[in-house]
Amino acid sequence: MVFIGGEAWAIAYLAVEWSIRLVMIVVVPLRRSPDASRSWLLLVFFLPIPALVIYLLIGRPTYPRWRRQRFVRLPAILAAASREIAHSRFCRRPDLPGTLAGPALLIEKLGQFPALAGNDVKLLSEYDDVIDRIVADIDQAQQTVHLLFYIFADDETGRRVMDSLDRAARRGVRCRVLIDAIGSRQWAQRVSKLLAPAGVEVRLALRVGLFRRRPARADLRNHRKIAIIDSRVGYVGSQNITNAVSSWNIANEELVAQVVGPITAELQAVFIADWFMETDEELAMPALFPHHHPDAGVVAQVLPSGPDYPDAGVGHLMAALVHGARERVVITTPYFVPDEAFLQALKTAVLRGVEVHLVVSYLTDHILVKFAQRSYYSELLRAGIQVHLYKGRFLHAKHVTFDDEIALLGSSNIDIRSFVLNAEISFVAFDRGVTAQLRREQIRCFGASETLTFDGWEKRTIAHKIGENLARLAGPLL
Numbered sequence: 001m002v003f004i005g006g007e008a009w010a011i012a013y014l015a016v017e018w019s020i021r022l023v024m025i026v027v028v029p030l031r032r033s034p035d036a037s038r039s040w041l042l043l044v045f046f047l048p049i050p051a052l053v054i055y056l057l058i059g060r061p062t063y064p065r066w067r068r069q070r071f072v073r074l075p076a077i078l079a080a081a082s083r084e085i086a087h088s089r090f091c092r093r094p095d096l097p098g099t100l101a102g103p104a105l106l107i108e109k110l111g112q113f114p115a116l117a118g119n120d121v122k123l124l125s126e127y128d129d130v131i132d133r134i135v136a137d138i139d140q141a142q143q144t145v146h147l148l149f150y151i152f153a154d155d156e157t158g159r160r161v162m163d164s165l166d167r168a169a170r171r172g173v174r175c176r177v178l179i180d181a182i183g184s185r186q187w188a189q190r191v192s193k194l195l196a197p198a199g200v201e202v203r204l205a206l207r208v209g210l211f212r213r214r215p216a217r218a219d220l221r222n223h224r225k226i227a228i229i230d231s232r233v234g235y236v237g238s239q240n241i242t243n244a245v246s247s248w249n250i251a252n253e254e255l256v257a258q259v260v261g262p263i264t265a266e267l268q269a270v271f272i273a274d275w276f277m278e279t280d281e282e283l284a285m286p287a288l289f290p291h292h293h294p295d296a297g298v299v300a301q302v303l304p305s306g307p308d309y310p311d312a313g314v315g316h317l318m319a320a321l322v323h324g325a326r327e328r329v330v331i332t333t334p335y336f337v338p339d340e341a342f343l344q345a346l347k348t349a350v351l352r353g354v355e356v357h358l359v360v361s362y363l364t365d366h367i368l369v370k371f372a373q374r375s376y377y378s379e380l381l382r383a384g385i386q387v388h389l390y391k392g393r394f395l396h397a398k399h400v401t402f403d404d405e406i407a408l409l410g411s412s413n414i415d416i417r418s419f420v421l422n423a424e425i426s427f428v429a430f431d432r433g434v435t436a437q438l439r440r441e442q443i444r445c446f447g448a449s450e451t452l453t454f455d456g457w458e459k460r461t462i463a464h465k466i467g468e469n470l471a472r473l474a475g476p477l478l
Contacts, residue, residue: 020048039473070277071308077276078112080285081269094299099324100405100430104301106320107428110313111303113269119261120296121429123409123437125397127244130235130256131157137229138164144288145175146271148205148226150183150411151240154190158241162194169198176200178274180222181207183240203278205423220307222274223422225256225411226267231290234264236302236427237409238398246394248365255332255397255409255441257427259300265289266302270425277308299430305412306423314412314426315419318400319345325354325402330442332359334396335366336373337415337472343376350384359388359445361395369415371471374464381454388449395445399438407435 024044028037044052094117096104104115124130138145138161145168152158169175177195179188181204192202205222227235237256245251259267272283305314322329322345329349336358338346350356358380364370377387399409410426412418429435 017048020052021045024048024052042473067277067308070280074273074276074308075112077282078269078273081265081272081289082112094430096299096430099326100299103317103321103324103406103428104299104430107301107303107317110317111305111309113266113302113304115299115301115430116262116266117297117299119259119263119298119300119429121298121300121431121434121437122258123434123441124237124256124258125254125441127239127252127254130237130239130254130258131160131241133258134227134229134235135160135164137227137233138168141168141173141229143173143230143290144228145173145230146178146226146228146268146275147176147241148178148222148224148271148274149241150180150221150223150225151242152177152179152184152187152191153240153242154187154194155243157243158187158191161241162191165195165200166198169195169200174201176271176275177202178205178222178271178278179203180205182221183223203275205274205278219421221422222306223411223418224270224274224304224425226271226425228264228268228271231264231268231288232260234259234267236267236411236425238396238411246365250363250365251393252396253393255399255438257409257429259427261296261298261300263300263302263427267425270302270304273304273308274423297431298434301428301430303426303428304423305426307421308423313419314410314424315339315342317426318342318408318414321400321402321406321408322346322349325349327403328355328357328401330357330359330401330439331414332395332397332399332442332445333414334361334364334394334398335369335413335415335418336360336376337369338376339416339419342414342419343379346380346385347383356385357388357442357446358385359390359395359442359449362389362391362450363394365394368471371468375468375472377452377457378454381452381457387452388446389452390445390449392448397441399441401435401438401442404432404435404439406430407438409438 021044025041028041028044094115096115108114124133145165165175165177177200179191181188184191188204195202206220225237225240235256235258237254239254239256268288272288276282303314303317319342346356360373380387398411398413399407401407407429408426410424412424412426418424
């Protein structure tokens with residue numbers, strides 16, 4: 001009887017496993033890329049029951065139903081923001097040449113915000129200088145301070161920013177802070193507690209928890225980094241509010257754009273949208289969109305992307321800009337695990353005679369991602385793409401130049417997580433001067449990097465090659 005019972009359990013277990021495999025073969029490929037489908041199906045084939053559990057938790061890059069219902073109201077809020085922007089006499093839609101008009105229209109279709117002329121843009125690569133400038137601008141604020149960051153730490157750097165927020169709130173400035181619940185999980189409660197006495201409003205984005213009434217998925221995060229002070233000056237880029245040296249004793253290098261002019265209104269609109277999604281509070285529009293005179297002539301545009309914007313994939317934009325490049329593409333990113341469309345765009349660009357460079361950090365804080373991205377280097381080198389391993393500090397900056405005309409920077413990495421799962425922000429400047437600023441930073445990175453050769457890279461051990469290819473299979477799931 002014991003043997004028969006054990007046999008029955010074994011048959012039942014096999015039936016469950018094969019049922020899962022057969023069902024997932026049908027379900028997984030629906031509205032999913034071939035790369036992601038292949039990775040999921042491999043996991044399902046070898047570990048069907050654990051794969052089913054993981055799939056139910058994170059298998060679809062969609063927010064909970066309550067959040068999708070709230071999102072239905074978001075277009076009206078963004079439309080109101082767009083009207084405020086458009087009604088400013090300083091809001092000038094530029095007359096761009098054909099090579100730039102197409103990308104600008106694509107960004108507008110994806111993210112709803114038009115290209116705006118009359119901006120001043122400074123690129124900041126010194127970590128402490130960025131914090132100094134944000135603190136100084138908060139100390140000069142008169143009406144509002146809005147901060148949205150993936151990481152807001154209770155460390156020396158975070159305390160400096162919190163002290164400036166405390167001073168601003170006590171003199172009557174309305175201060176709002178939105179931080180990601182997972183990215184800032186170590187410090188969120190402490191930051192909220194320290195800022196509460198002065199009246200600073202702190203909210204957590206995408207809170208998770210088994211017993212929460214409205215939890216979010218742990219893998220869908222708000223990865224944006226934005227600061228807007230009085231709708232006068234804005235900051236956007238890769239830098240969080242935390243010390244430059246991480247708990248892993250790795251020093252980060254970042255790049256941030258300080259912007260003044262009409263484009264700050266688009267950053268403000270992104271903050272307003274995210275604040276609404278987390279609080280259900282519609283912030284008053286006119287007071288948040290003062291009509292400031294433009295300081296310079298840079299044409300710029302903002303693209304928000306993520307699951308809340310199903311058609312606003314930054315990956316779509318980057319692939320399109322690569323396809324449109326005529327002379328040179330230079331990509332700097334800490335994480336490079338591309339989808340097939342972006343990878344093919346890079347290879348095709350080289351075949352068209354475009355010079356393509358990829359700068360990635362030699363140091364890394366994610367070992368699995370490191371092995372996955374290393375699996376692409378042979379393919380890239382064989383195609384004629386130049387790969388540079390940046391030595392020294394951890395290069396966390398995320399930026400791209402296309403020819404000498406378009407500069408893109410923000411919070412997005414070149415990986416599936418940034419292209420599909422995370423809420424990201426991208427700042428695009430259609431300006432030769434800004435692109436020249438960014439090119440100087442890229443050339444500095446070349447000088448501090450080891451440039452790989454195909455023959456030299458192929459000399460790594462078989463064990464490394466096997467580990468890299470295994471990690472690559474999990475790439476769409478990272």
